[in-house]
Amino acid sequence: MPEFPSLTGRLLVAMPGIGDARFEHAVILICAHTPDHAMGLRLDRPAPGVDLRDVLAKLDAPAPEDTRHRAVLIGGPVERERGMVLHTDDWMSDDATIAIADGLAMTGTREVLSVMTDRNSGPGRSVLVLGYAGWGEGQLDEELSENAWLIADGDMDLIFDEDHEGKWNRVLAKLGVDASFLSTQAGRA
Numbered sequence: 001m002p003e004f005p006s007l008t009g010r011l012l013v014a015m016p017g018i019g020d021a022r023f024e025h026a027v028i029l030i031c032a033h034t035p036d037h038a039m040g041l042r043l044d045r046p047a048p049g050v051d052l053r054d055v056l057a058k059l060d061a062p063a064p065e066d067t068r069h070r071a072v073l074i075g076g077p078v079e080r081e082r083g084m085v086l087h088t089d090d091w092m093s094d095d096a097t098i099a100i101a102d103g104l105a106m107t108g109t110r111e112v113l114s115v116m117t118d119r120n121s122g123p124g125r126s127v128l129v130l131g132y133a134g135w136g137e138g139q140l141d142e143e144l145s146e147n148a149w150l151i152a153d154g155d156m157d158l159i160f161d162e163d164h165e166g167k168w169n170r171v172l173a174k175l176g177v178d179a180s181f182l183s184t185q186a187g188r189a
Contacts, residue, residue, distance in 0.1 A: 052068075
């Protein structure tokens with residue numbers, strides 16, 4: 001039996017006409033992909049009217065002034081009240097951090113919220129993400145076969161880039177694709 005081709009650590013890029021308004025122009029980092037399920041975090045959709053300082057202050061975590069304009073992302077439509085910190089793997093919690101790919105990890109504890117803004121003891125790069133995108137058994141693979149998504153390599157600069165509005169176009173450009181030439185109609189040759 002051939003090995004399952006996991007997309008963990010790679011990016012999904014929504015094709016025009018994906019058919020689900022929640023994912024129009026989405027760029028999603030796949031954090032887990034097995035034959036049974038897939039889970040990812042959307043990287044291009046800031047939560048409107050909320051910044052990192054607001055969230056940290058509400059949770060009584062250190063909220064330095066420089067967090068005032070750092071975006072909090074909406075990672076997907078599932079469990080939007082649940083927060084996870086996507087971060088570089090130069091900071092890890094033995095009990096709670098999940099390694100995603102080389103240099104990249106995810107932690108969902110208060111501890112990471114307390115250190116994510118500390119340049120000395122926290123991760124070098126991080127972003128707070130609320131919610132996630134999830135797929136059941138075979139669902140993501142079916143969407144891929146229907147040409148709903150393009151696949152791109154994970155790119156740390158793009159993952160942590162704060163130009164959220166331009167991420168979709170930048171990923172497409174890295175793939176050598178001009179967005180203006182993409183059709184909203186999927187098909188197979």
